[in-house]
Amino acid sequence: MNSSSKRQLPNVNSESTEKIRHLNTALINTENNLRHAQQNFELLKQIQQPASTSLLDTFRNNASTNDGLLSTSDSHYDQEQTTIGSRRTTTSSSNHQRSNSNKGVRFNDDVIGRSLHNFNNELQSLSNEHGRLKHEISKTTSTKHQQQKESLDLNDSDDGDINDSFLSKQDPLVEEIVQSRLDRRLQEIEREIKRDKDQQPQGDIRVLINELQSQRNLTTPIHNEEDKILQARLLLAESNKQMYESQLQNTRRQLEESEINKSLLAQQVAQLKDQLIRTDLGRDKQRDEELSLSVNRRRRTEQDRLQLENDYLIQQQMMLSKSTTLNEMVTFKKELEKSERQREQLSDHLQVLMKKCDDKERVVAKILLELKEITENCDTYEQQNTKLQRDLTLALEKLEEMTQEAERYAQEALNTQKQLAESEQQREELKIQAQETIKQWKAKVKKLEKDVDRHKFGSTQMLERNEQLVKDTENIKTHNLTLREQITRLETDLNDANVCIHFLK
Incomplete structure (x- = not known):
């Protein structure tokens, strides 16, 4: 649309100059005829x-x-x-x-x-x-x-x-x-x-x-x-005026649509930014909580383990000292196996949490890429908007020129009439x-x-x-x-x- 409007502008100028030249020649011919008469x-x-x-x-x-x-x-x-x-x-x-007085007379009166x-x-x-x-x-x-x-x-x-x-x-x-x-x-x-x-x-x-x-x-x-020439030129000027008005309306419509799209994109960008901020905050909180939980758990497990070992050592010492029985040894083994199973479960749960963190990081990276593309699209839309505004100003100027030319042609037509x-x-x-x-x-x-x-x-x-x-x-x-x-x-x-x-x- 923009390229077609840009291509038609020089033709309009040449047509206007030709119209002015034809009108000048017509006026000169009428003046010469009147002078001759x-x-x-x-x-x-x-x-x-x-x-x-x-x-x-x-x-x-x-x-x-x-x-x-x-x-x-x-x-x-x-x-x-x-x-x-x-x-x-x-x-x-x-x-x-x-x-001598009759020289140059066109009527054969002598x-x-x-x-x-x-x-x-x-x-x-x-x-x-x-x-x-x-x-x-x-x-x-x-x-x-x-x-x-x-x-x-x-x-x-x-x-x-x-x-x-x-x-x-x-x-x-x-x-x-x-x-x-x-x-x-x-x-x-x-x-x-x-x-x-x-x-x-x-x-x-x-x-x-x-x-x-x-x-x-x-x-x-x-x-x-x-x-006939003046009527044809006036019709052509009216058709050109209507064409430029339609082009102007189309450009205005496109500008309105681009403004609406721009506002929608701005809203989407704002929402995505808020979502990213919220996801970042939630991710940071989750990381902090998970780290604190894992640290606490590790601390607790280490403390429990140390305490168990200490208890175990104390019990062994007591058992050694008191000559514990075989049943106590079996119960101790069962408890030890139970603690091992709990430790394995905790390690598995930690790996699952690490995978979830990696997935969330990939999602965040993908969202960042989309945000980058959206910002680039916003820049392109802004450039197109500025270009359309520039074309709109040019079209308005051309429309004003065409209206002035149409008024001048109408005045010239009245003068010729x-x-x-x-x-x-x-x-x-x-x-x-x-x-x-x-x-x-x-x-x-x-x-x-x-x-x-x-x-x-x-x-x-x-x-x-x-x-x-x-x-x-x-x-x-x-x-x-x-x-x-x-x-x-x-x-x-x-x-x-x-x-x-x-x-x-």
Whole structure:
């Protein structure tokens, strides 16, 4: 029993350390999860307000820049370039700030903003390219007009019409290139807008829902596992406590039995000691009495014998002196034989007494050996008693430690339950806030759809303007053809006139 209890003590210590370590890891995991959820909530709160305002500002700025670029004339091209560059820098800086503010966010809430920003950048690039081409065409037409003006001296009205037409219209090849680019860009933009409109709102909502579900799935299994581990550890601690209590009761029972046995042995030892003392005293008394009796008997026998001898001698002397008869001699012999028989009986009785003394001495030696064994057994029982008392003190200390650990585990379990309740409350709050943000994002998506429809309307107006430009270019082409025919006719007329003048000369 003692060896088994001693072997189990180190296992209890290792189990307690493992329990403490597991509880620490569980608490650290819950703290990390709560911190992570708090960070996500703060980031979502920070992103919630500036995203919509930045998107609306970029749409307004891009709409104003597109209208300004389409409405301005060719003479103000340099000023348009500076304003466009400044707007581009402002939009790029605002987008850079927005991208920096959105770094590390786990919700994909700026996908629509990026697509619309790309759409605005493409519109700006198209408008800039259109203005640049117009400027280049105006330069080429002005140089051609100057060359034609230097080479030809036509009418002022025709020259004014040609100058106005060349300054306001484009080269057909360049116009075809610009028209093809514009058509291709507009088709790509429309496809991207449709695709983003079909995919992005649902994708954002799905991403938010998946993020919340994943966060819930991350937190709830950890808490469930921690609850199960804590319950198992508490059950194990209770079982260990019950086992130690049963061991303690067994040791107490053994101690009580050992105390009872010790008291019984002490009583037996006391009785044996009293018996030995009494036997020693009786033996001493018997020895003294027997010695005194034997001495007295010897003295008496010697005195009797001496007296008999003296009497015998006296009688012999008297008989010799008085000439006793034969009968007296016979009686004397009989008495002598009688005394001899008595002496033999006394010697036999003395031998019997000596044997009894030897037997009593052997019994006393045997009793002394038994007493010695009993004293040795008492010593061993005392050692076992001290050992059991030591084990009992150790078991009591271990029991106190286990009770303290059980109380600590119970306190930790209460703390973890409180933390779990707080985390559940925070999770509900996050869920409510996420639902509110989903509603807000739905409203923002609707606003963005309205803005996209407005931009579609603007793009249709641009297409109509481009069609008008195409018609104007066709008119310019026809007008240029007529002018070229007129110029060729004039050249032929001039050549004919020069030939006629030459012949006339």
